[in-house]
Amino acid sequence: MFRSITVSAIKRLTPQSVAISFTIPDELREEFSYLPGQYITLKADVNGQKANRAYSLCSSPYSEEALTIGVKQTDNGLVSTYLNNELSVGDSIEIMKPMGNFIVNAQQDYARRIVLIGGGSGITPLLSIAKSILKKEPQSTITLIYGNRDVHSIMFHEELNELVKRYPAFSMTNVLEEGEVQYKGRLDNAMLSSLLEPFVSDEHAEFYICGPSPVMANAESVLEHHKVAKERIHREFFTAPLSVDEESGIAPETSEKNISVKLYGRSFEITVNPGETILDAGIRQQLDPPYACQIAACCTCRAKLQSGKVHMDSREALTDDEIEEGYILTCQAHPMTDDVFVDYDG
Numbered sequence: 301m302f303r304s305i306t307v308s309a310i311k312r313l314t315p316q317s318v319a320i321s322f323t324i325p326d327e328l329r330e331e332f333s334y335l336p337g338q339y340i341t342l343k344a345d346v347n348g349q350k351a352n353r354a355y356s357l358c359s360s361p362y363s364e365e366a367l368t369i370g371v372k373q374t375d376n377g378l379v380s381t382y383l384n385n386e387l388s389v390g391d392s393i394e395i396m397k398p399m400g401n402f403i404v405n406a407q408q409d410y411a412r413r414i415v416l417i418g419g420g421s422g423i424t425p426l427l428s429i430a431k432s433i434l435k436k437e438p439q440s441t442i443t444l445i446y447g448n449r450d451v452h453s454i455m456f457h458e459e460l461n462e463l464v465k466r467y468p469a470f471s472m473t474n475v476l477e478e479g480e481v482q483y484k485g486r487l488d489n490a491m492l493s494s495l496l497e498p499f500v501s502d503e504h505a506e507f508y509i510c511g512p513s514p515v516m517a518n519a520e521s522v523l524e525h526h527k528v529a530k531e532r533i534h535r536e537f538f539t540a541p542l543s544v545d546e547e548s549g550i551a552p553e554t555s556e557k558n559i560s561v562k563l564y565g566r567s568f569e570i571t572v573n574p575g576e577t578i579l580d581a582g583i584r585q586q587l588d589p590p591y592a593c594q595i596a597a598c599c600t601c602r603a604k605l606q607s608g609k610v611h612m613d614s615r616e617a618l619t620d621d622e623i624e625e626g627y628i629l630t631c632q633a634h635p636m637t638d639d640v641f642v643d644y645d646g
């Protein structure tokens with residue numbers, strides 16, 4: 301459910317990005333509690349045009365009161381342009397509680413190496429993870445490999461430098477496409493092979509990757525090449541993955557189906573047209589279902605399939621356990637049988 305939350309601070313990070321903080325009222329604190337790496341979904345109203353977007357939290361739940369997101373303005377980005385240039389402190393905005401499976405479970409007695417690989421605004425969940433581990437796991441070490449165009453486009457540059465100064469357990473390697481720097485270039489296979497080489501054989505290393513698709517694909521391919529166990533590789537997609545994963549495929553022919561939907565405690569019967577997703581059908585029939593990315597990356601549209609069968613074009617944001625328990629991404633799901641019952645409250 302969306303809640304109206306007040307903007308408590310806005311800080312410009314780079315010419316193209318801002319950090320936006322929200323103060324959560326006491327009565328919503330429990331609902332808005334979160335784990336490092338999770339995201340929130342915003343519903344923005346830009347000149348009468350409503351749009352939902354997911355933004356990762358860059359704050360740490362263990363050391364910061366406010367919830368903070370980092371937003372980079374994208375070319376022609378309706379919401380990111382609005383958030384960068386028009387939103388003001390004191391404004392209210394609709395926000396849904398934090399969600400997401402790209403999380404770290406920090407434990408006081410863990411002694412491990414966390415390797416964070418990020419590009420551009422992919423730094424946001426990684427920063428939350430870094431601050432949380434530094435706070436909660438005194439025996440762990442963190443290495444950040446961060447790719448950007450130039451020094452002026454590094455989000456949270458000041459804060460990251462502060463972390464390096466303050467915590468010997470935190471180190472950072474900036475890879476820049478332009479400028480006089482030690483690591484010049486992109487986070488391509490060659491660069492990542494050399495930067496990850498010291499960590500790939502460490503059995504206590506966990507790898508967290510977030511950034512543009514090429515960065516994610518390159519990092520994964522280097523880790524796979526070194527046979528790093530899949531359970532130790534964690535990924536957060538901001539854009540659609542380059543390749544389709546094993547479970548997905550081309551949607552089979554679908555026909556019009558009438559399905560049942562439970563949402564916010566109410567029951568509905570809706571019609572899903574051939575080729576349409578359950579989410580699109582819900583939006584078209586004005587149910588106001590939750591969603592953000594619509595590319596299987598964020599999980600906001602997750603619902604439980606209580607009966608019937610669906611085909612999912614992609615299942616990227618769901619864990620194997622969630623699939624096992626019957627959860628689906630409604631932005632990717634097409635009903636295949638006449639008895640489909642989708643429960644958003646489940």
Ligand code: FES
Nearest residue numbers: 592594599601631
């Ligand atoms: S809306 Fe993001 S996964 Fe469906």
